[in-house]
Amino acid sequence: MQISSSFGSERFLSHPVSWLDDDTDVELNALIRRLMVFDVLIVPGLDGSGEGHWQSQWKKLLIRQGVFVQSVEQDNWISPDLMTWKKTLESSVTLCTRPVLVVAHSLGALLTVHCADLKIAGALLVAPADAEEARASDRLRVRGFAPLPQATVCFPSVLATSDNDEWLSPARARFMAHCWGAELFPAGRVGHIGNRENLGIWREGFRALEKLLDRIDNEQTISEEHEA
Numbered sequence: 271m272q273i274s275s276s277f278g279s280e281r282f283l284s285h286p287v288s289w290l291d292d293d294t295d296v297e298l299n300a301l302i303r304r305l306m307v308f309d310v311l312i313v314p315g316l317d318g319s320g321e322g323h324w325q326s327q328w329k330k331l332l333i334r335q336g337v338f339v340q341s342v343e344q345d346n347w348i349s350p351d352l353m354t355w356k357k358t359l360e361s362s363v364t365l366c367t368r369p370v371l372v373v374a375h376s377l378g379a380l381l382t383v384h385c386a387d388l389k390i391a392g393a394l395l396v397a398p399a400d401a402e403e404a405r406a407s408d409r410l411r412v413r414g415f416a417p418l419p420q421a422t423v424c425f426p427s428v429l430a431t432s433d434n435d436e437w438l439s440p441a442r443a444r445f446m447a448h449c450w451g452a453e454l455f456p457a458g459r460v461g462h463i464g465n466r467e468n469l470g471i472w473r474e475g476f477r478a479l480e481k482l483l484d485r486i487d488n489e490q491t492i493s494e495e496h497e498a
Contacts, residue, residue: 301476304483305337308391309366312341313359315376315399316350316412320465324472325375331471338368342378352414355381363388373479376437376464377401377412379429383419383450392426392486394479397463398446399437406436406462422451426485430455430478435462455481 310332312325319325325341332339342362344355359381363370369391374382379398382388401409401416429452431443438446447454455478461467463475 298476301480301483302332302335302337305332305371307369308338308371309368310337310339310371310373311362311366311390312339313372313374313378313382314341314344314347315374315378315381315464316347316408317465318344318347319375322468322470323375323465324463324469324475325373327471328373328475340366348411350377350412350414352381352384356385359385360388363390371482376462377415380412380415380418383423384415386419386421386423386450388425390425392428392482393423394428394430394475394482395450395452396430396475396478397432397435397438398429398443400439400442400446403439403442404437405439409437418446418449420449422449426482426489427452428455428478428482428485429453430457430463430475432457432460432463434459437462453481453485 312319312329314325329339329341340362342359344350344358346354370389371391372382372393374393375396377399379395380401382393382395383398399412399415400418401412402418427450429443429447429450431438431440431454433440433456444454446452457463457474457478460469463469463472
């Protein structure tokens with residue numbers, strides 16, 4: 271098991287979303303400030319996240335802005351084993367010293383839900399791989415992650431979903447969000463939001479991350495009011 275926080279020299283790829291134009295964007299700067307109190311933990315899915323993957327792009331951008339970011343590195347990205355992957359994620363969370371914000375994609379998102387009792391502040395679950403009903407050609411590689419957990423997770427979460435994802439249908443995304451207590455974030459028609467989609471920085475995803483931070487803040491306020 272390894273945790274990596276380094277980043278390479280990959281360039282940002284263009285993506286036609288107007289919300290973020292450059293690193294000095296006011297809304298981005300506000301988001302960066304909110305992230306400063308967290309250890310951000312990137313949790314990739316099947317085959318890992320390549321240099322062009324939005325998770326890698328986020329990591330590079332956030333580190334450059336002073337946010338503490340680490341990536342979970344599984345020993346075997348090709349043939350995932352649920353118990354081994356769970357141990358790696360749990361160890362990664364344990365090594366963090368501040369509230370943990372998980373940014374997970376695909377099988378990494380499903381893995382995060384399989385670890386529903388993790389001591390984390392919140393999780394952005396992007397395009398969770400449906401190990402039960404996915405239409406993807408590689409679906410047999412993730413069958414060990416079935417059945418899907420159906421209990422509410424114990425941390426705030428936002429589930430970002432795409433309308434044309436071969437790994438997760440819109441109906442199943444709604445079902446998962448309902449079971450897990452996650453807020454659903456429709457991301458449009460962007461495939462599986464992974465390596466093949468070539469989304470670069472995936473700027474719209476920052477909106478989903480912003481919703482997660484809002485949810486964390488709201489639940490913290492409610493908790494403090496109950497304690498008062």
